[in-house]
Amino acid sequence: MKKRLLTGIIALSLALLMIGTATAAMKAIPIQDIKSGFIYIGPVGDGGYTFMHDQGRAYMHENNPDLPKSVIVENVPEGPDSARVIETLVRKGCNVVFGTSFGYMDFMVDVAKRHPDTYFMHCSGYKTADNMGTYFGRMYQARYLSGIVAGAMTKSNVLGYVAAQPIPEVIRGINAFTLGARSVNPKVKVKIIWLFSWFDPGKEKEAAKALIDAGADVIGMHADSGAAPQACEEAGVYVIGYNNDMSKFAPKMHLTSPIWNWGKYYDYTVKQIAHGVWAPDQVWWGLKEGLVELAPFNEAVPKSLQETVESRKKAIISGEWDVFWGPIWDQNGELKVAEDAKMTDGEMLGMSWFVQGVEGTIPK
Template identity: 45%
Template structure:
């Protein structure tokens, strides 16, 4: 299965202004038609659910000036190209493809429909009418790590990985570095499920980590199953993509939320005004693309204050999760003291930092 949410740092191009779509509307002069294609069900309560919340925010913002639609659970491959083509043929002038595995399909269909704007989530290939967008999820993982370092008693914390790709690896590393900031001798264990959305496998992974002694777990998968498992077994956890607090009212201490609404509203407005340009967007906490939900009441007040200060520092760009010195598992310096990793290197990260007690799959 192709990974869906990884930028590799290549193809970051200058913006193209698509003037031919100024004041884009359906041919009958009606609302701007916008379509969304999802890789999973909107009921996953994670990735696809959160993208659909962005779609609903567009409807709320623009009312009858827009008409939105979506297709969920679209496989990555030939089906994606077929669905995108149908969306363009149906008169949609703005189409969002929300999975990395949709990249080639989006590129192919964009060439066939030059008067339609396509936006691809987490890819790196652009065209005059194709832009890409992503979020700096690793910032939330770093904050989660600091929280884990403050709350863990076992000094062993866990991470449920989807696929061994740079985006997930950088999340594991950011989580570990955050925990080390306040607990230097912490170790992180990783269990891979090789799926973005599989509640059964996700629950099994959570229980496996707990059985290995982890008393704090986070996930890079999309269902609330790990949160439910942690709640049942009395282990601290952090939710993923959307607010999962309701699935672990006692044990889910916060969630790392992907907020796509601002970007979707901005993009729709630009298409309507004729100012849209093809760009590569990578937003984080500073841009409101990554948000931590309010801290659970079980987080001590002094820790909440520490976390608030940390989030403020990340937003102000005075704090970076990958600021040197950082060593890999072999003890080699990969980020020198006083420097911050470049986006290009970050987007190709395929090594574990010191403190990760697992082997990265080849």
């Protein structure tokens, strides 16, 4: 008994020692000494994804006036070149680095290993290290709410969706949008066009036009610019934007947009580092935390429909219900989530199938 007790005490002591060592390795940095670097997939002027990250960076500075000026690098492609950019930021004195696109993940992990005293945060990935955490938002919640609007506003019962890359993040968004639409209009079908790109205004616009030609009278999107909304405005077709309030690109036809408030996370992170309580967590916030939300509604959206959206939003925020709770069927009619079951975060993060109502395939 004493031997087992002694063994347990030794094991616990070692564990505490390891925790202490890990904590000691990441020392607090006073707010006035935090120099942050941001790596962007597109230009700040895209009006969408990168623009909203940069708005979040600005919010971080507004809330921390003693924070030194941050460094940004735009138009960094996903791939080996991102490692060079990350390394360059560290050499320029950045002790906190944010990588804002999925394809930076493996390269950031490698750089993080070489710089154990630097804090790294990666957006939308799943790999962590002692000095690297991940962050993302439950955009599927806002997507679902926007789908309710699209499903109620369509007259043709055909919705279009301009889709960036065939990865779980985008698939999850398409599914949430479709579930929302079919919750108010079971006749709805959602047609997909893949861009195989995050930011390509020309492709985005052409994809929107092709979906309109295919009969879609409301267009949803997962793309980084305002090109698809512009195409919809020109064609007189309703559009659900993304990333930012896209109404400036489609003043008459924009219904609403699922949008990001990245500043909530950036402000939180620098404060955690300054207070010495940062940990390499996997942050996945949603409507409740305010990281995602809906842009204001077009006046064409009836008040009763707005109330329906608000009611569903409250249910999600309260935890009473969430989007991927069963029953849910895939597009082949197979039951994927049973009536009383809930998809786990891991299952949602790895989603690789379409729900009933989606017309399209997922490229390998």
